[in-house]
Amino acid sequence: MPKPTLARRALPVVRSEEEYPFAWYAIMPSSALRRRPRGVRRLGRDLVAFRRADGAAVIADARCPHRGADLAAGRVVNGELTCRYHGFRFRGDGSCAAVPCEGEGYRPSSRMSLSTFPTREAYGFVWLGHGPDVESLPLPVTDDTPDGTRGSVVAELTWDAPYPRVIEGQMDIHHFPFAHRPFARVGTRLDPFEVDQEGDVISFSGRLRKEDGPRDRGGLFMSMKLRFPGTLVAKLSGVVLTAFVTPVDATRTYLAFRYTHTWPLVGKLIAWLAVVSELQLIQPDDEAMLVSAGPDFDASENCYVPSDRAFLLWHKEWRSRERAALRSPQRSRSQSRQV
Ligand code: FES
Ligand SMILES: [Fe+2]
Numbered sequence: 001m002p003k004p005t006l007a008r009r010a011l012p013v014v015r016s017e018e019e020y021p022f023a024w025y026a027i028m029p030s031s032a033l034r035r036r037p038r039g040v041r042r043l044g045r046d047l048v049a050f051r052r053a054d055g056a057a058v059i060a061d062a063r064c065p066h067r068g069a070d071l072a073a074g075r076v077v078n079g080e081l082t083c084r085y086h087g088f089r090f091r092g093d094g095s096c097a098a099v100p101c102e103g104e105g106y107r108p109s110s111r112m113s114l115s116t117f118p119t120r121e122a123y124g125f126v127w128l129g130h131g132p133d134v135e136s137l138p139l140p141v142t143d144d145t146p147d148g149t150r151g152s153v154v155a156e157l158t159w160d161a162p163y164p165r166v167i168e169g170q171m172d173i174h175h176f177p178f179a180h181r182p183f184a185r186v187g188t189r190l191d192p193f194e195v196d197q198e199g200d201v202i203s204f205s206g207r208l209r210k211e212d213g214p215r216d217r218g219g220l221f222m223s224m225k226l227r228f229p230g231t232l233v234a235k236l237s238g239v240v241l242t243a244f245v246t247p248v249d250a251t252r253t254y255l256a257f258r259y260t261h262t263w264p265l266v267g268k269l270i271a272w273l274a275v276v277s278e279l280q281l282i283q284p285d286d287e288a289m290l291v292s293a294g295p296d297f298d299a300s301e302n303c304y305v306p307s308d309r310a311f312l313l314w315h316k317e318w319r320s321r322e323r324a325a326l327r328s329p330q331r332s333r334s335q336s337r338q339v
Contacts, residue, residue: 020044021321022131022328023229024139026244029154029256030124033057037081039072043130044249047117048072052092053079057126060094061115071114081114090114124148124258125244132328140227142201146240146260151267153275154258157283161290162297163230163247164318166255169286170232170243171311173206173222179285186220187213190307197313200228204310226310228317238263239274251295257283 020043027042028049037050039062046062048071060081064071069085076082080089080097089098094114099106118129123141125148131137146152159166169175174190176183186208192215193206202225209219224234230245244256259274261267299315 019322019325020130020247021229021318022134022325023137023321024120024127024129024134025229025246026125026231026256027059027128027246027254028126029156029258030057030121030126030148031154032156033126035076037072037074037076039070040254041248041252042128042246042254044247046070047128048081049119049126050076050081051079056092057119057121058092059117059119059126059128060090061117064088065096065112065114088112092116122147124152124154125256128246131325140200140229140231142225142227142231142233144225144235144240145227145231145233145242146258146262148242148258148260150260151262151271152258152260153268153271154256155275155279157255157257157279157287158248159253159255159287159290160251160295161253161287161293162251162295163245163253164299164315165290165293165297166245166253167226167230167314168308168311169290170245170255171202171204171224171226171314172308173204173208174307175289176208176220179289180282181285182281183208183220187211189213191215193307195310195313200317202226202228202310202313202317206307226314228314228321236274239270241274241278 025042027040028038032038033049033051037048039048047059048062049057049059051057062071064083064085066083066086066088069083071081071083074082074084080091082089087100088096091097094116096108096112099108118134120127120139122139123145127139177186177188187210189209189211190206191209195204205223207219207221213219222234224232226232232243234241238261240260242258246254248254257275257278259271261270304312
């Protein structure tokens with residue numbers, strides 16, 4: 001009789017024609033990862049995050065290596081992720097700590113281990129490292145990104161819109177008087193508008209004014225910085241908005257908006273009010289516009305104007321890094337371990 005073989009578990013789907021630039025990606029606020037495991041889909045993969053006994057965050061493949069159950073439905077016991085289906089337990093390094101049905105002396109095969117991914121925790125977020133040498137890459141934050149420890153309130157959203165389109169939406173100033181009712185009167189002319197790139201940081205600022213209004217005051221002035229791939233920082237009269245934008249997969253995007261105001265006592269309340277206003281008055285309009293543009297994105301099909309040039313720089317960066325990732329000799333080898 002032929003020896004029975006265990007079917008190899010299918011790897012989570014990563015569309016072969018697509019690759020995400022090698023970088024660190026913010027996948028969830030630290031505050032959202034507590035005692036339970038948390039399942040998320042990012043960069044086209046289903047992932048589970050949990051905390052080891054020492055509190056360190058771990059990101060792993062969400063499929064149990066035993067028979068594929070979603071580990072996000074399990075529990076964390078003494079820092080070990082426990083599958084809800086048959087109770088197999090996994091340590092923070094991915095190794096299997098226990099197989100209850102086989103008893104205490106059982107030694108599981110090395111295949112009975114979780115794929116874990118490079119993980120960091122900083123600036124109030126859990127970051128997923130993508131790429132063969134990702135540990136050598138810096139976290140994509142600007143020099144003025146708040147560390148998230150004081151006066152910060154965060155909200156998470158997932159939109160049915162592709163990543164580059166959502167980035168465009170976040171870097172777009174001239175849509176405000178049309179797309180957002182509270183800004184209907186600020187003026188529609190974006191002038192002056194300045195864009196600059198230093199390394200992978202794109203800085204841009206502009207004033208929306210009436211056609212005959214002054215260029216140096218009034219209207220709506222905005223100044224932002226984006227560090228590639230998706231961390232955007234904007235300072236708005238005492239409040240700092242940090243947006244962390246990460247692909248869910250080819251057609252969906254994760255966004256976390258964090259407002260920070262560091263005044264003692266009332267800072268957090270101000271930040272909370274800013275988040276609530278953003279969620280009620282701004283983001284639904286943006287989501288509707290972006291979703292209305294469809295699930296596919298091809299920059300070459302768009303007809304850009306000079307006021308769009310901040311995100312044209314982003315597209316250039318994305319294209320060159322996506323090509324580099326696709327060309328990487330370590331890509332195919334690393335796909336099973338690297339997200
Ligand atoms: S599927 Fe996870 S322990 Fe069986
Ligand atoms: Fe907007």
